[in-house]
Amino acid sequence: MSRTMGFTSHARYKCLEDLQKDSVDLCLTYCGWEYCESGYRFGPNKREAYVLHVVKEGKGTLEINKKKYKLGPKDAFLIPPGVEAWYEADKEEPWRYMWIGFVGLKADECVSGAGFSLKNPTRKIGCMEKISDYIDRMLEAHQLSYGDELTRNALLMLCFAAFMEDYAKNSAEDGTNSGRSYPGFVYVKHAMEYMKEHYSEPLKIGQLADFIGINRSYLTSSFKKVVGCSPQEFLVNLRIEKAKSLLKKTDLSINAVAASVGYADQLAFSKVFKQHCGKSPRMYREEKMELIVMRAKGYTAQEKM
Template sequence: MKHVSGYTNSARFRALEDLQKDSADLCLIYCGWEYCEPGHRYGPNMRTTYVLHIIRSGRGTLEIHNQKYELTAGDAFLLCPDVEAWYEADWEDPWSYMWVGFTGYRAQEYAGHAGFTKRTPIRKVNCGKELNSYIDGILEAHQLSYTDELKRNGYLMLFFATLMEDYKKIVPAIANQHSYPGSVYVKHAMEYIAYHYREKIKINELADYIGVNRSYLTSSFKKAIGCSPQEYLVNLRMEKAREMLRNTGMQINAVAAAVGYQDQLAFSKIFKQHFGTSPKAYREMGEELQLVSEKGKYTSKKM
């Protein structure tokens, strides 16, 4: 079985789609840009990953959380997983936009530091030219090779670093990661988990170690990154395991032990819940790039 990714290159639409996850903390899934036709509509639907759009020119409408927004060049909007939304190009001045789809156990954190959350999904950006150049860099590095993978990851990091710097200039107080009580405890907890995820971690003991109660740590975690400490720990372990399965020849029981699971069956069950396939099937999955020259010709499928 092969995982199929697609690369479309045409005058009005350019996109790289359905990449394999290649980094635990922040993973590029797809990106591209398009000059939309008048009235071109997408949705309503719910994404399974984060998708950030930046409008390059023209106008359009976004409906999200039962609110409509009239957007124009320089506006950007984030679509979060499991949030229903639709958007439509203006009939007289249709927009052109670029987009990046991403996931990973730190995806929400990166988006938040760049000024986007589920509650505040829209803001102005003043760095569109730089962001456009990074997306073009990603698209140029579309081959499924190790060197192009490194290039794509590098451009993705530059993309978010530029967005974060832009946000700090606009709203420095809000952009400060320590702008609310509890964030410092979340930071310490994340650092502890990053170093000890291979070990047996009890959230009660983690809270005691940091010096707060479990309830306060959990609520602070959910406010900062949208999940509980336990969920964060499991997400990190699964992403690390996926990396090992793809990039090493370790036995599956050794991979399980390396991310904190002595019971291989329990590990395999949780892995399948996260990725929809068993560790063994994931390791055996190949990868193929489908090249097309017209929008709509690429179809995501397993071969």
């Protein structure tokens, strides 16, 4: 069994997609850039990963969370996983943009630190050249080797370092604050740290709230405002990401993997895993990666590697 990773290189479109999600903390899943055609529209749809776009030139429109945003050069916009959105290039001055898609346990923290949230999904950036260089280098590292995988994820971290530095500088200049100013942020941070340390143990959200010293409803509402999901969803995602790493990188039995991530019942673990990944733990472990190189967007594969 195999799965494909696509690489497309064309004068107006360059993209790397369907990357293996092996890094638990922060992992690149796709990246690219495109000179969009007049009026080109994508969506509405929902993503499985975060996707962050940066507009290099031209104009376009984003609709997300029932709001429309008119965007231009140096605007960046975030679409969180599970959130419906669409975006469209201007008919007179269609935009050229670049993007990164990513998942991982630190994804929420990176997004917040870079100044993005569902409430504030767009902002101006002053680090365009750095981000453009990092994405170009990601695209160059498109082979299936472990070295290229490490290179892509290292460049993803450099992207967020640039975004965070830029946001901190802008916030200091205009007096704005990030989500860290929200009163419940400190509780959410404690809850996330506790779950990362104890995900392999039986863990109930009510008990977690008691441990932190707040009620469950306040923890849940704070989590949704800061992270974009409930504490239970975060815990399940955490366990599944850990399980995926164990399945790919160890020879542990499925039952042992389930126990290692807090599931005493292998059947229950397999059911949750399939709901999140679209395949059983055994199928996920057995699938192999295959690189497909294409001449242009939407073209038939040119070669396999």
